[in-house]
Amino acid sequence: MTTPKTASSTQNGAITTIAFDADDTLWENEAFYRVTQERFADLLADYTERDHLAERLLDAERRNLGHYGFGIKGFVLSMIETAIDVTEERVPASVIKELVAAGQEMLAHPIHLLDGVKETVTELASNHDILLVTKGDLLDQERKLAQSGLGDLFDGVEIVSTKTTPVYRNIFARHGVDPHAAVMVGNSMKSDVIPPIEAGAWGVYVPHNITWAIEHAEPPQDNPRYRHLDDLVALPKLIAEISG
Structure with a gap:
């Protein structure tokens, strides 16, 4: 369970926890x-x-x-x-x-962080709980995280076989996170946006210029907890806005 850096739960609608996808959200894949x-x-x-x-x-x-x-x-x-x-x-x-x-x-390929990632995650980690939620091979994802230089910024790391609504619910519960005070950020509409919204969190879509066909899905445009950003560096401003 994470040790909260922020005031409890949904006080004043504040966002307390930000979860990031890894591949093609934090680094090239x-x-x-x-x-x-x-x-x-x-x-x-x-x-x-x-x-x-x-x-x-x-x-x-x-x-x-x-x-x-x-x-x-x-x-x-x-x-x-x-x-x-x-x-x-x-x-x-x-x-x-x-x-x-x-x-x-x-x-064996070296990790390439995407532009602005380290600065953005570092800024948000100063007053939010930060989680990494990624799917894939355990050893490969652990290797990439170790090489990224971001490991110390995360309060929790979840490497899962798939990303579904129940998986997100279990992750939030395991880390003592109120989903309504959480944001999930990623480049896959299918894995990083829709399921966390269905679990009660915010879903922030940050597209990558290349996306695997299997990860495509229609955006939930009418859902009030859906947001689209063209660049991850705009995330701190968005978090401030939705926190009120």
Whole structure:
């Protein structure tokens, strides 16, 4: 449970807790997947067209989420499965080897914080409880957090297999947070905005220039607890406004 830095709960409607998504909200992530996917297309150029391959890969990723969860390891296994399928089981072992190597390179890639992230989180951490709520592979997310230099700013870290309304309710309860006094910030409408709003919190959408198709959803425009920011650096001002 977090140790509150702020006055209790919903006094005067104040926001006491701010939760952040990690990938493509605090640091770059999807761009590395796109680079690897281009490499994948090059390796299989003799077998199928790029657009068809991309569709087959996305289908495999959707199917495999329940087996492998989110993250690089599941992505690599989906590429291997797709390569086997589109080549009718004729994919050379050398291609499989390159796909495994590509995944290992992704897992070792240095962290790139997005512009203004450290300054923004540091400012908000001075008088709010700060949580990290991210999904994906445990070891990879722990590695990225350690390399980010942001770890000491978080009062709690939650690495989950998926982000649903019950998951957010459980996180808020575990940390002793009143959802009505909490804000969740992220780049995925499907994972970072809609479920926390349904759990009673505010949902702040900060789009990234690249978003995985699986994370797309229609914004809850009519919900009074939904907000859209073009840039994370505007978040402190927004928090002040909605706190009254």
